[in-house]
């Protein structure tokens with residue numbers, strides 16, 4: 438991560454914390470938001486030969502600020518690609534039930550230690566075994582804050598050596 442984007446990310450977190458961001462929400466396609474994020478990570482996934490794909494469902498309309506929701510999903514997908522070995526996969530599933538919408542981001546990566554799981558959404562937390570020297574540990578805290586500002590919540594299920602699932606749920 439370059440110096441200026443590090444500062445930009447810290448500023449984003451500070452502003453989200455201080456609640457000084459006014460989200461410009463409108464009814465917009467959730468599927469389209471995710472497609473735009475996946476397009477922006479296509480090149481990165483290719484460099485690691487990772488199969489990055491969307492398992493779409495019928496269109497979901499969500500009251501959202503697309504710019505910020507892309508930031509939220511982008512941080513998660515970036516992590517998934519970073520923690521997945523060559524030739525693995527990062528898949529996104531979008532589901533709809535009568536009461537909620539779910540976005541599941543599933544990687545076949547290194548997984549997260551059970552003891553680390555309660556901490557990964559905390560700011561500046563990086564797992565002890567993180568292979569990235571230049572990471573700061575704020576990506577997931579930014580994502581969580583944005584998702585909660587959209588009446589959503591984020592959960593994670595992971596198994597060491599098997600992979601990680603991030604489950605994002607929005608109330609209808």
Ligand SMILES: Nc1ncnc2c1ncn2[C@@H]1O[C@H](COP(=O)(O)OP(=O)(O)OP(=O)(O)O)[C@@H](O)[C@H]1O
Nearest residue numbers: 516517520548557563564567572573574575576577
């Ligand atoms: N998909 C994943 N697989 C394995 N570990 C993960 C995954 N996503 C996150 N983690 C762990 O959670 C930690 C926190 O992630 P977060 O995105 O907040 O910070 P970061 O990626 O280390 O730094 P930053 O995103 O600020 O550059 C990571 O350091 C990593 O240890």
Ligand SMILES: [Mg+2]
Nearest residue numbers: 512516576577
């Ligand atoms: Mg990150």
